[in-house]
Amino acid sequence: MTAAARIVMDEIKGYHNFIKLMMILTGVGALASLVRFIFGLGATTHLNDTYPWGLWISFDVVTSVPLAAGAFTIGIVAHVFHIKKLEPLVRPAIVTGFLGYSLVCIGLLLDLGQPQRGINVLLYWNIHSPMFEVSMCVMAYTTVLTLEFLHPVAEKFGWHLPLRLLRTLELPFAILAAMISTLHQSTLGTFFLIAVDKLHNLWYNPLLPLQFWLSAIFTGLSIVIFEASLVHKYMKQPDEAELLATLTKIIPWVMGVYIFVKAYALAFLSHGPLFDRPVLLMLFAIEVVFGLFLPFGMFLMKRIRTDKQLQMRAASLVLFGLIMNRFNVSMFGMEQAGQQIYVPSIIESLVTIGIISAHVLFFVLIAKYFPIFEHHPEATDYTIPDHFHKIEKGHGEGVKA
Amino acid sequence: MSTAPVNFDKTKTFLIDTTKCTGCRGCQVACKQWNQLKAEKTVFFSGEGYQNPPQMSEYTFTRVKFKDYQKDGQNEFAFYKEMCMHCNDPACASVCPVGAFKKTPEGPVVYDTKRCIGCRFCMIACPFGIPKYEWSKAFPLVRKCTGCYSRIKEGMQPACATACPTAITYGNRDDMLKEAERRLKKRPDHYFQAIYGKEEAGGTSILYLTQQPLDELGFKQITKRPLPSYTWQALRLVPGIFLTVGGTLSLVSWFQHRKDRIRREEEQKKQQTGGACCAPADTANDEKEDNQ
Numbered sequence: 001m002t003a004a005a006r007i008v009m010d011e012i013k014g015y016h017n018f019i020k021l022m023m024i025l026t027g028v029g030a031l032a033s034l035v036r037f038i039f040g041l042g043a044t045t046h047l048n049d050t051y052p053w054g055l056w057i058s059f060d061v062v063t064s065v066p067l068a069a070g071a072f073t074i075g076i077v078a079h080v081f082h083i084k085k086l087e088p089l090v091r092p093a094i095v096t097g098f099l100g101y102s103l104v105c106i107g108l109l110l111d112l113g114q115p116q117r118g119i120n121v122l123l124y125w126n127i128h129s130p131m132f133e134v135s136m137c138v139m140a141y142t143t144v145l146t147l148e149f150l151h152p153v154a155e156k157f158g159w160h161l162p163l164r165l166l167r168t169l170e171l172p173f174a175i176l177a178a179m180i181s182t183l184h185q186s187t188l189g190t191f192f193l194i195a196v197d198k199l200h201n202l203w204y205n206p207l208l209p210l211q212f213w214l215s216a217i218f219t220g221l222s223i224v225i226f227e228a229s230l231v232h233k234y235m236k237q238p239d240e241a242e243l244l245a246t247l248t249k250i251i252p253w254v255m256g257v258y259i260f261v262k263a264y265a266l267a268f269l270s271h272g273p274l275f276d277r278p279v280l281l282m283l284f285a286i287e288v289v290f291g292l293f294l295p296f297g298m299f300l301m302k303r304i305r306t307d308k309q310l311q312m313r314a315a316s317l318v319l320f321g322l323i324m325n326r327f328n329v330s331m332f333g334m335e336q337a338g339q340q341i342y343v344p345s346i347i348e349s350l351v352t353i354g355i356i357s358a359h360v361l362f363f364v365l366i367a368k369y370f371p372i373f374e375h376h377p378e379a380t381d382y383t384i385p386d387h388f389h390k391i392e393k394g395h396g397e398g399v400k401a
Numbered sequence: 402m403s404t405a406p407v408n409f410d411k412t413k414t415f416l417i418d419t420t421k422c423t424g425c426r427g428c429q430v431a432c433k434q435w436n437q438l439k440a441e442k443t444v445f446f447s448g449e450g451y452q453n454p455p456q457m458s459e460y461t462f463t464r465v466k467f468k469d470y471q472k473d474g475q476n477e478f479a480f481y482k483e484m485c486m487h488c489n490d491p492a493c494a495s496v497c498p499v500g501a502f503k504k505t506p507e508g509p510v511v512y513d514t515k516r517c518i519g520c521r522f523c524m525i526a527c528p529f530g531i532p533k534y535e536w537s538k539a540f541p542l543v544r545k546c547t548g549c550y551s552r553i554k555e556g557m558q559p560a561c562a563t564a565c566p567t568a569i570t571y572g573n574r575d576d577m578l579k580e581a582e583r584r585l586k587k588r589p590d591h592y593f594q595a596i597y598g599k600e601e602a603g604g605t606s607i608l609y610l611t612q613q614p615l616d617e618l619g620f621k622q623i624t625k626r627p628l629p630s631y632t633w634q635a636l637r638l639v640p641g642i643f644l645t646v647g648g649t650l651s652l653v654s655w656f657q658h659r660k661d662r663i664r665r666e667e668e669q670k671k672q673q674t675g676g677a678c679c680a681p682a683d684t685a686n687d688e689k690e691d692n693q
Binding site: 037038039040041042047048049052053076079080081082111112113114115116117118120121123124125126127128129130131132133135171174175176178179182183186187189190191193194195196197198206209334 | 516518535632653654
């Protein structure tokens with residue numbers, strides 16, 4: 001064993017058992033995706049002509065994208081609306097977003113039948129395709145998130161020039177992130193507008209894109225709360241409950257608009273029977289009661305908004321509601337009456353578990369080695385050091401040399 | 402695609418008169434031969450009734466559906482040929498991110514295997530459930546009826562239309578519609594008074610005539626609106642929303658940062674005047690400009 005490998009092994013031995021478990025699950029997920037590539041989709045998944053899309057699209061893409069919306073929502077609140085005190089929440093959210101979108105890209109590539117041709121999206125544009133729009137946006141936004149993520153990396157290694165550049169671009173990036181996110185978060189809803197007569201009326205209506213966008217915003221803010229609470233609890237970071245209380249004041253407004261749009265669309269814009277499928281009705285009720293009305297009511301109460309335990313619970317319910325909603329739209333609501341029921345295969349499940357574990361694992365590791373939580377812009381040195389001593393010698397000499 | 406209205410009168414169209422279909426399945430065999438599709442190992446009665454194979458697949462682009470029903474106490478059969486409808490404004494073509502599907506001016510909706518990235522959105526979008534996937538392969542592609550595009554470009558008729566002894570008439574869409582209406586008028590008691598495909602999904606290149614009500618035969622009730630218009634009504638707003646969000650947020654951030662700038666300047670002003678409040682306004686302004 002070389003010296004470098006030994007240092008890495010020693011470092012890993014020092015990790016908490018939970019991280020080791022995450023490493024194992026990520027490794028198993030990677031192996032499972034290798035199996036998928038060797039044997040093909042048909043042999044390793046339970047997808048078929050009735051269910052061309054399964055767990056990977058429903059969770060790894062349609063659900064993961066709004067779950068990674070924390071980066072753009074907190075970017076708007078902290079940078080665009082310029083609520084400076086929220087700055088400590090921005091970086092963890094950007095890391096989550098960066099990891100989330102990178103893993104969405106991996107999930108998408110795994111699900112493609114011809115992943116080696118993924119580049120075709122850039123070669124043959126079809127502006128009428130929601131999938132085209134989402135792939136372009138995801139590529140663009142992953143790039144933006146990577147650049148934003150470079151900020152702590154540059155800080156860690158003392159790359160002064162990039163650091164200063166990234167600092168200047170912080171606000172433009174926050175705006176760009178919001179522009180791109182608005183497009184693809186809503187277009188994920190447009191995906192299912194083509195499924196006329198397939199997606200059940202409880203969810204199918206022309207305002208689906210707007211609902212997807214609104215729910216992505218309040219979910220993004222909720223995931224920031226969820227994550228900050230967990231980080232406080234398990235990673236010994238300071239309690240941000242007071243900052244989070246600012247976010248919990250915004251969430252009920254967005255949720256209120258969402259509830260209004262959803263109710264309006266359901267009452268006036270959906271066609272056909274709503275109560276013909278008891279199972280779907282039950283799923284809809286669970287989504288709306290436990291994932292929407294309950295957290296909405298909780299966030300309306302000041303006592304709950306400011307209590308760190310209770311705001312975490314309300315945020316978890318929001319996340320539950322979002323996951324339910326996306327699965328209802330992309331999977332359960334698309335099942336026709338009397339159709340065989342899709343259950344993901346072991347490989348599919350292992351890959352998805354691996355992706356979730358990879359997210360947790362890389363977040364913890366990045367937080368361990370990069371300045372994610374201790375970020376205070378006023379304390380960071382953004383000056384460019386004078387390596388060539390141009391200032392001391394005078395500009396003229398520097399140019400001649 | 403969904404924006405440019407084209408006249409589809411001269412697109413090649415199948416008129417399938419199910420009342421004349423004898424269920425011989427010559428079309429199924431011809432299709433397999435022309436497209437060199439593998440035979441499937443099937444078990445009798447594995448699907449609904451007598452139809453075989455139980456469903457269309459990567460190896461089966463067309464198939465005759467059997468529907469048994471009772472009429473005057475007698476057992477009767479109805480048959481209809483299931484195949485790609487070759488929509489005038491196809492959903493598969495509109496959702497494909499790489500534009501692998503195309504409605505040709507001749508009529509068939511064709512698929513470019515070299516472009517496909519395998520996202521399977523076409524399978525989600527198709528209202529008739531036509532595109533099938535090569536689940537048996539490691540790098541699968543989509544398979545579906547080509548409308549025998551290679552044959553009709555050479556002036557021939559599709560393989561199934563050539564093989565069919567009774568039920569398929571093939572020709573320009575306007576002629577086929579005229580013929581269908583003539584038949585409906587000529588024998589009003591014989592036919593169910595509807596032409597499936599005339600308006601379904603915005604009109605298709607397959608037209609069906611039946612004796613029984615459509616839903617009894619298993620024809621899906623499909624919207625009359627072209628499907629791509631459902632997504633386009635949202636997607637057409639994309640550039641506008643993109644710029645509106647960008648513009649609004651830029652304005653908001655300008656205003657929000659402006660407050661901050663003004664406060665900072667005032668603080669500086671205070672510092673420079675040594676905390677005294679009574680410095681003349683114009684000197685303070687000069688100092689501020691110097692600092693800039």
